[in-house]
Amino acid sequence: MTKRPGVLIAVGAAVAGLVTAAPPPAAAGTGAGPAAAPLRWTDCGTDAHPRLQCASVSTPLDHDDPSGRHITLALTRVPHTAKTFQGPLLVNPGGPGGSGRSLAGFVASTLPTAVASQYDVIGFDPRGVGRSRPALDCVPQYFDPPRPGSVPDASGVEQANRNRARSFAKACGEKYPDLLPHMDTVSAAKDLDVIRRATGAARLNYFGYSYGTYLGAVYAKLFPERVRRLVLDSNVDPEGVWYDDNIGQNYAFDARHKAFAAWVAKHDSAYGLGGDPARVERAWYAMRSAVAAHPAGGRVGAAELEDTFLPGGYYNGYWPRLAEAFAGYVNDHDEGALVKAYERFGAVDAEGDNGYSVYTAVQCRDGSWPRRWNTWHNDAVRVQAKAPFSTWNNTWYNAPCADWPVEPLNPVRISGRNLPPALLFQATDDAATPYEGGVAMHRRLRGSRLVVEQGGGNHGVTLSGNDCLDTYLADYLADGVVPRDGGSRSEADAVCAKSPDPTPATGRTAKSARSAESAGRGGVLHRLLGFRG
Numbered sequence: 001m002t003k004r005p006g007v008l009i010a011v012g013a014a015v016a017g018l019v020t021a022a023p024p025p026a027a028a029g030t031g032a033g034p035a036a037a038p039l040r041w042t043d044c045g046t047d048a049h050p051r052l053q054c055a056s057v058s059t060p061l062d063h064d065d066p067s068g069r070h071i072t073l074a075l076t077r078v079p080h081t082a083k084t085f086q087g088p089l090l091v092n093p094g095g096p097g098g099s100g101r102s103l104a105g106f107v108a109s110t111l112p113t114a115v116a117s118q119y120d121v122i123g124f125d126p127r128g129v130g131r132s133r134p135a136l137d138c139v140p141q142y143f144d145p146p147r148p149g150s151v152p153d154a155s156g157v158e159q160a161n162r163n164r165a166r167s168f169a170k171a172c173g174e175k176y177p178d179l180l181p182h183m184d185t186v187s188a189a190k191d192l193d194v195i196r197r198a199t200g201a202a203r204l205n206y207f208g209y210s211y212g213t214y215l216g217a218v219y220a221k222l223f224p225e226r227v228r229r230l231v232l233d234s235n236v237d238p239e240g241v242w243y244d245d246n247i248g249q250n251y252a253f254d255a256r257h258k259a260f261a262a263w264v265a266k267h268d269s270a271y272g273l274g275g276d277p278a279r280v281e282r283a284w285y286a287m288r289s290a291v292a293a294h295p296a297g298g299r300v301g302a303a304e305l306e307d308t309f310l311p312g313g314y315y316n317g318y319w320p321r322l323a324e325a326f327a328g329y330v331n332d333h334d335e336g337a338l339v340k341a342y343e344r345f346g347a348v349d350a351e352g353d354n355g356y357s358v359y360t361a362v363q364c365r366d367g368s369w370p371r372r373w374n375t376w377h378n379d380a381v382r383v384q385a386k387a388p389f390s391t392w393n394n395t396w397y398n399a400p401c402a403d404w405p406v407e408p409l410n411p412v413r414i415s416g417r418n419l420p421p422a423l424l425f426q427a428t429d430d431a432a433t434p435y436e437g438g439v440a441m442h443r444r445l446r447g448s449r450l451v452v453e454q455g456g457g458n459h460g461v462t463l464s465g466n467d468c469l470d471t472y473l474a475d476y477l478a479d480g481v482v483p484r485d486g487g488s489r490s491e492a493d494a495v496c497a498k499s500p501d502p503t504p505a506t507g508r509t510a511k512s513a514r515s516a517e518s519a520g521r522g523g524v525l526h527r528l529l530g531f532r533g
Contacts, residue, residue, distance in 0.1 A: 036197035041077060049105030053077045059127070059194040061182050069178075073191060074131035075124045076101045078108035082117040087201045087228060089119040089477070090192060092126070093529045094210025094234075094460075096185070097358035099130035099351070103528050107207065110463045110521060115478045119205065124195060126188050126215075128358045134179065136357035138172035143348035143356070146301035149292045150392040151384070162373065165399035172361065173405030180406045183361035189219040196226060203228035205477075209460045209529055210234050210433060213424075214241070217414045217441065220422070229477060230422035230445075233462050234430055237437030238414040238444055241367040246398055247383060248434050253394075254387030256313040256431040256457055257281075263316070263501060264323050270504035271327040283330050284309075285388070296335035300342045306393040307346035308338070313390075313431040314459040315526040318345065320505035345531075355530065364404035367411040373402060416445035423449055423476045425469060427456030427498070439491045449482040449493040456498035460529045464522040468496035 037058070044054035054076055061069045080086075091103045104123030108116045125132040142164075152158035172180060192215070196204045205228050208216040213232035220227050237245050261284065262277040273280050292302035300308070308325075312318045321341065328337030348356070370376055376395060384391040416422065422445050426438030435452075442450040451472050453461050462473045472494060475481045483494035499522075 036194055038200065039075070039198045041079075044076070046105070049078065049109060051078055052105050053079065054101075057195055057198045059191045061179070063187060063190045071127055072133045073124055073127065073195070074101060074133075075122055075195065076104045077123075078104055078116070078121045080118055080120050082114075084118050085120075086118045086477075087120070087203065087205055088196065088199045089121050089205040089207060089229075090195065091121060091123050092206075092208040092212030092215055094208070094212045095129070095355060095359055095530075096126070096188075096211050096215075096362035097129055097355035098211070098530050099125050099355075100212075101125055101130060106524060106528055107463065110525075111477065112474050115474050119477070120199065122195070122199070126358070127191055128179065128183055128361065129354065130351070134176075135354055136172075136176060136179065136183075136361060137350070137353050138175055138357040138360070139168050140350070140353055142168060142353060143307075145299040145304045145342075145347075146295040147303045149302040150306060150390075150396055151302070151388075152392065158377070161396045162399065165396060166403045168360070169364075169400040169403040169405060172357065172400070176361075177405075180361055180365065183358065184365040184409055185215055185218050185362060186222070186409070186412060188215055188362070189222055192219050193223055193226065202226070205229040207231040207477075208233070211236060213433070213441065214238060214414075217445065218412045220416070220419055220445070221412055221414055224416075224418040227419055227422075229480065230419070230448075231425075231462075231473065231476065232422060232441065233425040234433045234459050235424055235426055235438040235441040236433050237440045238411075239440050240437070241411040242363045242398075243367070243369050243401075245437070246394055247379060248436070249432060250383045250391040250394055251387045252429075252431040252434040253310065253313045254389040254391070256429065257284075257309070257389040259429070259457060260309075260312050260316075260319055260322070263319055264326070267323070267504045271323050272331055273323075273327055284326065287326065287329055291338070296329065296342075297339040300335075300338045300346075303393060303396075304342050304346055305338070306390055307348075308342045309345075310390060310393070311345045311526075311531050314529070314531055315522065316458060317502055317520070317522045317526065320502055321345075324505065360398075360400045360404075363398065364401035365406055365408060368408045369398075369401040369404070371402060376402060414441070414444040416447055419445065419447060420480075421447045421449060421482045423451065423472065423482055425451050425453070425462050425473070427453040427458055427461050429455065429457035430459050430461075431457065432459040442491070449485070450491065451483060451494045451496065452492040453498050454495050458499070458522070458526075460525055461499075464499070464525050465520065466496060466499045472496075 039055040041053040041055045045052045056072050058070045060066045061071050091107050092100050093103050100123040104121045108121040128136040148160040203226050206216045214236040261280040265275050265277040265280045268275040288302050291305050295301040312322050325337040325341035328334035380395045428435045442448050462469050486493040
């Protein structure tokens with residue numbers, strides 16, 4: 001594991017002294033690769049994004065058989081308005097399984113107008129997702145509560161979860177035998193090139209969060225000459241696809257849960273759970289034991305409780321509402337508070353069923369997973385001893401891969417040969433994509449620049465209210481400038497201070513604080529990114 005940054009180069013005020021110019025853009029419209037039918041955009045604006053347009057594009061199910069069966073990808077666009085046109089900017093929220101159609105409007109409206117107006121900002125639902133057709137849904141209502149507990153601390157719990165995961169894999173194989181062999185990141189990356197050709201652009205601009213960083217990096221590996229600008233925020237470790245990456249997540253989410261407990265302890269006057277973080281943690285695990293025996297409201301058992309608090313590991317803007325529910329249950333025996341929090345943060349709807357089906361289909365296909373259950377069990381027991389918050393929950397989330405009906409592929413070896421400088425962003429305390437993964441991606445993408453949010457713990461850090469990070473992003477998209485190379489002794493090329501932690505949403509401030517969580521840039525972004533992505 002790479003050490004976290006110690007002495008890093010400072011972020012100065014004179015941007016000109018910190019940046020170098022990337023190569024100038026190629027003229028759009030010359031289109032590398034086979035011709036594709038032009039996109040037919042129709043108006044589909046919303047109150048929030050009135051200029052939004054929609055289209056669809058046909059792509060081969062099997063890119064090795066382009067004349068065979070085709071599937072359809074759903075797209076959205078906010079078209080450019082400036083005289084200077086820099087081409088399409090494809091945006092992806094992660095997953096795998098995340099819908100990107102809503103992300104286009106957010107990115108176009110949150111970037112500085114002078115920058116966004118130079119791009120056609122395009123969102124898309126990847127193959128199998130959302131409004132793309134066909135869309136996967138292996139087992140509807142798979143996460144309906146209450147499920148068996150995650151931690152096998154009672155007779156039959158592990159076998160019950162094992163049977164659920166095996167039945168999910170079997171159902172997917174029976175329902176989608178023709179699709180599953182083509183649900184993988186390489187196929188999705190080739191879909192990006194179909195979209196590029198359909199726009200008429202010679203080269204592609206790409207902006208991905210979370211798993212979207214891996215998708216973008218795979219595209220760059222396959223088509224380096226077709227990449228113009230590449231922004232990767234909250235980077236997947238390309239060396240751990242995907243079993244090892246998930247083990248790394250278990251440790252990181254546990255650390256982030258401890259940070260939540262410390263924040264609750266710091267605000268003991270608001271929540272009354274004690275001023276000692278260890279005491280707060282003990283209270284949380286006692287709550288988990290209590291709902292395991294008697295699910296709150298008949299719905300929120302131990303697994304659902306973990307699902308509810310897991311989003312706090314992605315975004316600390318959720319901490320005040322989670323702390324309120326936690327305190328309400330512990331101090332006032334208010335089961336309704338937990339049920340409301342579960343419905344807000346943990347419950348899975350039909351969109352979530354679709355997302356999980358695509359998640360498993362892609363992750364199980366992308367790389368090898370242990371086939372012997374003893375390996376999973378022994379690893380979970382070992383990690384659980386040090387990271388008890390979500391280890392078993394995450395194990396069961398990925399367990400269908402132990403019995404996946406399609407043979408795995410070999411992971412793509414990411415490299416940055418022949419690429420223009422890519423711009424990477426990473427928070428040091430990110431749980432979903434731990435910091436070490438950002439450093440690994442930076443090293444793999446030769447010539448890339450890494451901007452670090454020192455002490456930040458959120459997953460997805462740009463366009464979330466940190467002006468320092470957003471300035472680097474805007475400068476890169478506007479003019480192709482990147483931070484000066486930090487040199488071989490430094491993991492990061494630029495460092496920004498973390499965004500402030502939230503304040504408790506209690507008393508007269510509660511309503512306004514909840515409104516800020518829902519309407520602020522961070523809250524909007526993290527709803528679009530979703531969880532587990």
